[in-house]
Protein backbone atom coordinates (compact mmCIF):
# COMPACT_ATOMS: atom_id res chain seq x y z
CA UNK A 54 0.00 0.00 0.00
CA UNK A 55 1.33 3.41 -0.94
CA UNK A 56 1.57 5.85 1.94
CA UNK A 57 -0.26 9.00 0.89
CA UNK A 58 1.34 10.84 3.80
CA UNK A 59 4.73 10.50 2.17
CA UNK A 60 6.39 13.66 0.86
CA UNK A 61 7.71 14.11 -2.67
CA UNK A 62 9.31 16.91 -4.64
CA UNK A 63 8.67 19.09 -7.64
CA UNK A 64 12.12 20.51 -8.32
CA UNK A 65 13.07 22.37 -5.16
CA UNK A 66 9.56 22.33 -3.70
CA UNK A 67 8.69 19.69 -1.13
CA UNK A 68 5.08 18.48 -1.22
CA UNK A 69 4.12 16.89 2.10
CA UNK A 70 1.43 14.45 0.87
CA UNK A 71 0.59 12.63 -2.34
CA UNK A 72 -2.72 14.44 -2.71
CA UNK A 73 -3.06 17.59 -4.80
CA UNK A 74 -6.17 19.74 -4.74
CA UNK A 75 -7.31 20.48 -8.29
CA UNK A 76 -7.47 23.93 -9.82
CA UNK A 77 -11.12 24.66 -10.54
CA UNK A 78 -12.40 27.88 -12.09
CA UNK A 79 -15.15 29.37 -9.94
CA UNK A 80 -14.26 27.08 -7.04
CA UNK A 81 -10.58 27.29 -6.01
CA UNK A 82 -10.77 30.41 -3.87
CA UNK A 83 -8.47 30.82 -0.88
CA UNK A 84 -11.06 29.33 1.49
CA UNK A 85 -11.16 26.18 -0.65
CA UNK A 86 -7.39 25.92 -0.86
CA UNK A 87 -6.75 26.59 2.82
CA UNK A 88 -9.40 24.10 3.83
CA UNK A 89 -7.87 21.59 1.42
CA UNK A 90 -4.50 22.00 3.09
CA UNK A 91 -6.06 21.45 6.53
CA UNK A 92 -7.67 18.20 5.38
CA UNK A 93 -4.55 16.70 3.87
CA UNK A 94 -3.83 18.15 0.42
CA UNK A 95 -0.06 18.51 0.07
CA UNK A 96 -0.34 21.03 -2.73
CA UNK A 97 -3.08 23.44 -3.75
CA UNK A 98 -3.57 25.43 -6.92
CA UNK A 99 -5.36 28.60 -7.91
CA UNK A 100 -7.94 28.49 -10.62
CA UNK A 101 -6.62 29.34 -14.07
CA UNK A 102 -5.70 33.00 -14.28
CA UNK A 103 -5.80 34.92 -17.54
CA UNK A 104 -2.42 36.09 -18.69
CA UNK A 105 -4.10 38.84 -20.75
CA UNK A 106 -5.96 39.96 -17.62
CA UNK A 107 -2.68 40.25 -15.75
CA UNK A 108 -1.09 42.11 -18.64
CA UNK A 109 -3.93 44.64 -18.63
CA UNK A 110 -3.87 44.87 -14.84
CA UNK A 111 -7.51 43.86 -14.66
CA UNK A 112 -8.38 44.25 -11.00
CA UNK A 113 -10.50 41.08 -10.76
CA UNK A 114 -7.74 39.05 -12.42
CA UNK A 115 -5.10 40.46 -10.07
CA UNK A 116 -7.31 39.40 -7.17
CA UNK A 117 -6.62 35.77 -8.12
CA UNK A 118 -2.97 36.32 -7.32
CA UNK A 119 -3.54 36.71 -3.57
CA UNK A 120 -1.63 34.14 -1.57
CA UNK A 121 -2.32 33.44 2.11
CA UNK A 122 0.48 32.59 4.50
CA UNK A 123 -0.90 29.13 5.28
CA UNK A 124 -1.44 27.95 1.71
CA UNK A 125 2.10 26.91 0.87
CA UNK A 126 3.05 25.03 -1.15
CA UNK A 127 0.78 26.66 -3.70
CA UNK A 128 0.76 26.80 -7.49
CA UNK A 129 -0.80 29.63 -9.44
CA UNK A 130 -2.06 28.52 -12.83
CA UNK A 131 -1.87 30.72 -15.93
CA UNK A 132 -3.55 30.43 -19.28
CA UNK A 133 -2.65 32.29 -22.43
CA UNK A 134 -1.05 31.79 -25.81
CA UNK A 135 1.60 34.47 -26.08
CA UNK A 136 5.01 33.31 -24.86
CA UNK A 137 6.30 36.75 -23.91
CA UNK A 138 3.24 37.84 -21.93
CA UNK A 139 3.08 34.42 -20.25
CA UNK A 140 6.65 35.00 -19.05
CA UNK A 141 5.72 38.46 -17.73
CA UNK A 142 2.70 37.01 -15.94
CA UNK A 143 4.87 34.24 -14.49
CA UNK A 144 7.21 36.87 -13.02
CA UNK A 145 4.19 38.35 -11.28
CA UNK A 146 3.20 34.89 -9.99
CA UNK A 147 6.68 34.49 -8.55
CA UNK A 148 6.59 38.01 -7.05
CA UNK A 149 3.37 37.37 -5.12
CA UNK A 150 4.95 34.36 -3.45
CA UNK A 151 3.63 31.29 -5.27
CA UNK A 152 5.87 28.23 -4.99
CA UNK A 153 5.12 26.96 -8.50
CA UNK A 154 3.81 28.44 -11.72
CA UNK A 155 1.48 26.06 -13.55
CA UNK A 156 0.47 26.40 -17.18
CA UNK A 157 -2.95 25.33 -18.42
CA UNK A 158 -2.82 23.20 -21.56
CA UNK A 159 -6.09 21.45 -20.85
CA UNK A 160 -9.01 23.85 -20.60
CA UNK A 161 -11.64 22.63 -23.12
CA UNK A 162 -13.92 25.68 -22.90
CA UNK A 163 -14.45 27.45 -26.26
CA UNK A 164 -13.96 30.93 -24.81
CA UNK A 165 -10.40 29.87 -23.90
CA UNK A 166 -9.44 27.55 -26.80
CA UNK A 167 -10.57 30.02 -29.45
CA UNK A 168 -7.90 32.42 -28.20
CA UNK A 169 -5.28 29.72 -28.84
CA UNK A 170 -4.90 28.89 -25.14
CA UNK A 171 -5.79 25.90 -22.93
CA UNK A 172 -6.35 22.58 -24.73
CA UNK A 173 -5.76 24.24 -28.10
CA UNK A 174 -2.03 24.18 -27.33
CA UNK A 175 -2.10 20.36 -27.27
CA UNK A 176 -2.33 20.68 -31.05
CA UNK A 177 0.41 23.29 -31.31
CA UNK A 178 3.32 21.59 -29.54
CA UNK A 179 5.91 24.04 -30.86
CA UNK A 180 4.11 27.00 -29.32
CA UNK A 181 3.40 25.05 -26.11
CA UNK A 182 7.14 24.38 -25.75
CA UNK A 183 8.03 27.99 -26.54
CA UNK A 184 5.66 29.14 -23.79
CA UNK A 185 7.28 26.78 -21.28
CA UNK A 186 10.82 27.81 -22.30
CA UNK A 187 9.95 31.46 -22.07
CA UNK A 188 8.46 31.07 -18.58
CA UNK A 189 11.27 28.81 -17.35
CA UNK A 190 13.88 31.36 -18.31
CA UNK A 191 11.91 34.19 -16.66
CA UNK A 192 11.43 32.72 -13.16
CA UNK A 193 13.37 30.73 -10.57
CA UNK A 194 10.38 28.78 -9.23
CA UNK A 195 9.60 25.43 -10.91
CA UNK A 196 7.28 25.47 -13.94
CA UNK A 197 4.60 22.79 -14.14
CA UNK A 198 1.91 22.03 -16.70
CA UNK A 199 -1.56 20.51 -16.68
CA UNK A 200 -2.63 18.70 -19.83
CA UNK A 201 -5.51 16.63 -21.20
CA UNK A 202 -4.88 13.63 -23.50
CA UNK A 203 -5.59 15.70 -26.62
CA UNK A 204 -8.37 17.60 -28.31
CA UNK A 205 -10.26 14.87 -30.18
CA UNK A 206 -11.60 11.69 -28.63
CA UNK A 207 -8.99 8.95 -28.70
CA UNK A 208 -6.14 11.45 -29.18
CA UNK A 209 -2.73 10.53 -27.74
CA UNK A 210 -1.25 14.00 -28.28
CA UNK A 211 -0.18 14.32 -24.64
CA UNK A 212 2.16 11.36 -24.98
CA UNK A 213 4.12 13.10 -27.72
CA UNK A 214 3.93 16.48 -26.09
CA UNK A 215 4.91 15.35 -22.56
CA UNK A 216 8.59 14.51 -23.21
CA UNK A 217 8.97 17.68 -25.28
CA UNK A 218 7.58 19.80 -22.45
CA UNK A 219 10.07 18.19 -20.07
CA UNK A 220 12.88 19.08 -22.46
CA UNK A 221 11.49 22.64 -22.55
CA UNK A 222 11.81 22.84 -18.78
CA UNK A 223 8.75 21.58 -16.91
CA UNK A 224 9.38 20.06 -13.48
CA UNK A 225 6.12 18.11 -13.26
CA UNK A 226 3.11 17.21 -15.41
CA UNK A 227 -0.46 16.88 -14.20
CA UNK A 228 -2.38 14.63 -16.55
CA UNK A 229 -6.16 14.50 -16.95
CA UNK A 230 -6.59 11.66 -19.45
CA UNK A 231 -9.80 12.84 -21.07
CA UNK A 232 -9.97 14.60 -24.42
CA UNK A 233 -11.07 18.22 -24.60
CA UNK A 234 -14.00 17.02 -26.70
CA UNK A 235 -15.11 14.78 -23.84
CA UNK A 236 -15.28 17.71 -21.43
CA UNK A 237 -16.22 15.81 -18.22
CA UNK A 238 -18.14 12.89 -19.77
CA UNK A 239 -16.96 9.28 -19.83
CA UNK A 240 -14.11 8.27 -17.58
CA UNK A 241 -10.48 9.30 -17.21
CA UNK A 242 -8.36 6.63 -18.93
CA UNK A 243 -5.50 6.18 -16.49
CA UNK A 244 -3.93 3.44 -18.64
CA UNK A 245 -2.70 6.45 -20.61
CA UNK A 246 -1.33 8.00 -17.41
CA UNK A 247 0.83 4.88 -16.95
CA UNK A 248 2.15 5.36 -20.49
CA UNK A 249 3.03 8.98 -19.83
CA UNK A 250 4.77 8.11 -16.55
CA UNK A 251 6.98 5.66 -18.46
CA UNK A 252 7.93 8.33 -20.98
CA UNK A 253 9.01 11.20 -18.72
CA UNK A 254 11.51 11.55 -15.91
CA UNK A 255 9.58 14.19 -13.94
CA UNK A 256 6.79 13.48 -11.44
CA UNK A 257 3.36 12.97 -12.96
CA UNK A 258 0.19 13.84 -11.06
CA UNK A 259 -2.86 11.78 -12.06
CA UNK A 260 -6.09 13.75 -12.34
CA UNK A 261 -9.57 12.45 -13.03
CA UNK A 262 -12.25 10.54 -11.15
CA UNK A 263 -10.29 10.07 -7.92
CA UNK A 264 -12.91 10.28 -5.18
CA UNK A 265 -11.86 7.66 -2.62
CA UNK A 266 -8.82 6.18 -0.95
CA UNK A 267 -9.34 2.89 -2.79
CA UNK A 268 -9.37 4.67 -6.13
CA UNK A 269 -6.34 6.81 -5.19
CA UNK A 270 -4.37 3.72 -4.19
CA UNK A 271 -5.35 1.92 -7.38
CA UNK A 272 -4.39 4.85 -9.61
CA UNK A 273 -1.04 5.33 -7.86
CA UNK A 274 -0.24 1.61 -7.98
CA UNK A 275 -1.23 1.04 -11.61
CA UNK A 276 0.23 4.22 -13.13
CA UNK A 277 3.39 4.91 -11.16
CA UNK A 278 2.20 8.52 -10.78
CA UNK A 279 3.77 10.42 -7.90
CA UNK A 280 0.47 11.85 -6.65
CA UNK A 281 -3.25 12.02 -7.33
CA UNK A 282 -5.27 15.17 -7.87
CA UNK A 283 -8.80 15.52 -6.54
CA UNK A 284 -11.27 18.03 -7.97
CA UNK A 285 -15.02 17.46 -7.98
CA UNK A 286 -14.79 14.97 -5.14
CA UNK A 287 -13.64 17.75 -2.82
CA UNK A 288 -16.43 20.21 -3.63
CA UNK A 289 -18.26 20.76 -0.35
CA UNK A 290 -16.50 17.67 0.93
CA UNK A 291 -13.09 18.21 2.53
CA UNK A 292 -13.77 14.99 4.46
CA UNK A 293 -13.14 13.09 1.22
CA UNK A 294 -9.57 14.41 1.29
CA UNK A 295 -9.11 13.13 4.84
CA UNK A 296 -10.48 9.73 3.83
CA UNK A 297 -8.11 9.55 0.86
CA UNK A 298 -4.99 10.60 2.75
CA UNK A 299 -5.59 8.97 6.14
CA UNK A 300 -8.28 6.35 5.56
CA UNK A 301 -10.51 8.12 8.09
CA UNK A 302 -14.00 7.13 6.97
CA UNK A 303 -15.95 8.98 9.68
CA UNK A 304 -18.85 10.96 8.23
CA UNK A 305 -18.92 14.54 9.47
CA UNK A 306 -21.66 15.49 11.92
CA UNK A 307 -24.16 18.19 11.01
CA UNK A 308 -22.35 20.55 13.37
CA UNK A 309 -19.04 19.89 11.61
CA UNK A 310 -20.56 20.45 8.18
CA UNK A 311 -22.24 23.68 9.26
CA UNK A 312 -19.07 24.91 10.97
CA UNK A 313 -16.86 24.32 7.93
CA UNK A 314 -19.43 26.05 5.73
CA UNK A 315 -19.65 29.04 8.08
CA UNK A 316 -15.86 29.39 8.06
CA UNK A 317 -15.88 29.04 4.26
CA UNK A 318 -18.50 31.79 3.98
CA UNK A 319 -16.57 34.13 6.29
CA UNK A 320 -13.27 33.66 4.46
CA UNK A 321 -14.87 34.03 1.04
CA UNK A 322 -16.62 37.25 2.07
CA UNK A 323 -13.25 38.54 3.22
CA UNK A 324 -11.65 37.59 -0.10
CA UNK A 325 -14.34 38.58 -2.60
CA UNK A 326 -16.38 41.14 -0.68
CA UNK A 327 -19.95 40.49 0.53
CA UNK A 328 -21.69 41.29 -2.75
CA UNK A 329 -19.63 39.01 -5.02
CA UNK A 330 -19.39 36.29 -2.37
CA UNK A 331 -23.18 36.07 -1.98
CA UNK A 332 -23.72 34.77 -5.53
CA UNK A 333 -20.46 32.86 -5.71
CA UNK A 334 -21.23 30.85 -2.58
CA UNK A 335 -24.65 29.53 -3.63
CA UNK A 336 -23.32 26.43 -5.40
CA UNK A 337 -21.35 25.58 -2.26
CA UNK A 338 -24.55 25.40 -0.17
CA UNK A 339 -25.79 22.55 -2.33
CA UNK A 340 -22.43 20.80 -2.24
CA UNK A 341 -22.07 21.02 1.54
CA UNK A 342 -25.64 20.41 2.60
CA UNK A 343 -26.69 17.82 -0.02
CA UNK A 344 -26.34 14.05 0.08
CA UNK A 345 -28.76 13.77 2.98
CA UNK A 346 -26.67 15.89 5.34
CA UNK A 347 -29.45 18.48 5.75
CA UNK A 348 -33.11 18.50 4.63
CA UNK A 349 -33.66 19.75 1.06
CA UNK A 350 -35.95 22.53 2.32
CA UNK A 351 -33.17 23.96 4.44
CA UNK A 352 -30.84 24.16 1.45
CA UNK A 353 -33.60 25.85 -0.58
CA UNK A 354 -34.10 28.35 2.23
CA UNK A 355 -30.41 29.32 2.20
CA UNK A 356 -30.44 29.72 -1.57
CA UNK A 357 -33.16 32.37 -1.25
CA UNK A 358 -31.01 34.52 1.04
CA UNK A 359 -28.83 37.30 -0.30
CA UNK A 360 -27.19 38.19 2.99
CA UNK A 361 -24.31 35.92 3.95
CA UNK A 362 -24.77 37.07 7.58
CA UNK A 363 -28.25 35.58 7.48
CA UNK A 364 -26.91 32.37 5.93
CA UNK A 365 -24.43 32.10 8.78
CA UNK A 366 -27.15 32.77 11.39
CA UNK A 367 -29.41 30.03 9.99
CA UNK A 368 -26.58 27.52 9.72
CA UNK A 369 -25.57 28.05 13.33
CA UNK A 370 -29.20 27.82 14.47
CA UNK A 371 -29.78 24.59 12.51
CA UNK A 372 -26.76 22.76 13.91
CA UNK A 373 -26.23 22.96 17.67
CA UNK A 374 -22.53 22.70 18.49
CA UNK A 375 -21.44 24.33 15.22
CA UNK A 376 -20.70 27.64 16.92
CA UNK A 377 -18.11 26.08 19.24
CA UNK A 378 -16.43 24.33 16.31
CA UNK A 379 -16.22 27.59 14.35
CA UNK A 380 -14.66 29.29 17.39
CA UNK A 381 -12.11 26.50 17.68
CA UNK A 382 -11.32 26.53 13.96
CA UNK A 383 -10.89 30.28 13.92
CA UNK A 384 -8.50 30.04 16.84
CA UNK A 385 -6.47 27.37 15.02
CA UNK A 386 -6.55 28.87 11.55
CA UNK A 387 -4.55 32.05 11.26
CA UNK A 388 -6.70 34.87 9.97
CA UNK A 389 -6.71 38.60 9.45
CA UNK A 390 -3.29 40.18 9.85
CA UNK A 391 -1.50 36.83 9.99
CA UNK A 392 -2.53 36.00 6.47
CA UNK A 393 -1.41 37.90 3.42
CA UNK A 394 -4.65 38.72 1.69
CA UNK A 395 -3.52 41.87 -0.02
CA UNK A 396 -1.20 42.04 -2.96
CA UNK A 397 2.13 43.79 -2.68
CA UNK A 398 1.42 47.44 -3.53
CA UNK A 399 3.94 47.39 -6.36
CA UNK A 400 1.72 44.99 -8.27
CA UNK A 401 -1.11 47.51 -8.44
CA UNK A 402 1.45 50.14 -9.31
CA UNK A 403 2.26 48.12 -12.42
CA UNK A 404 5.73 47.10 -11.28
Ligand SMILES: Cc1cc2nc3c(=O)[nH]c(=O)nc-3n(C[C@H](O)[C@H](O)[C@H](O)COP(=O)(O)O)c2cc1C
Pocket residue numbers: 075076077078079080099100101130157159160199229260261262263282283284285286
Ligand atom coordinates in the same frame (compact mmCIF):
# COMPACT_ATOMS: atom_id res chain seq x y z
C1 LIG B 1 -15.78 23.47 -12.21
C2 LIG B 1 -14.43 23.03 -12.71
C3 LIG B 1 -13.48 23.97 -13.03
C4 LIG B 1 -12.22 23.59 -13.50
N1 LIG B 1 -11.26 24.53 -13.74
C5 LIG B 1 -10.01 24.15 -14.08
C6 LIG B 1 -8.97 25.12 -14.18
O1 LIG B 1 -9.15 26.32 -13.95
N2 LIG B 1 -7.73 24.67 -14.54
C7 LIG B 1 -7.47 23.34 -14.77
O2 LIG B 1 -6.33 22.99 -15.08
N3 LIG B 1 -8.43 22.42 -14.64
C8 LIG B 1 -9.67 22.78 -14.27
N4 LIG B 1 -10.63 21.83 -14.09
C9 LIG B 1 -10.29 20.39 -14.23
C10 LIG B 1 -9.89 19.79 -12.88
O3 LIG B 1 -8.72 20.39 -12.38
C11 LIG B 1 -9.67 18.28 -12.98
O4 LIG B 1 -8.59 17.99 -13.83
C12 LIG B 1 -10.92 17.55 -13.50
O5 LIG B 1 -12.08 18.03 -12.87
C13 LIG B 1 -10.83 16.03 -13.30
O6 LIG B 1 -10.66 15.71 -11.95
P1 LIG B 1 -11.88 15.26 -10.96
O7 LIG B 1 -12.53 14.06 -11.60
O8 LIG B 1 -11.18 14.96 -9.67
O9 LIG B 1 -12.84 16.40 -10.87
C14 LIG B 1 -11.90 22.21 -13.67
C15 LIG B 1 -12.89 21.26 -13.36
C16 LIG B 1 -14.13 21.64 -12.89
C17 LIG B 1 -15.14 20.58 -12.54
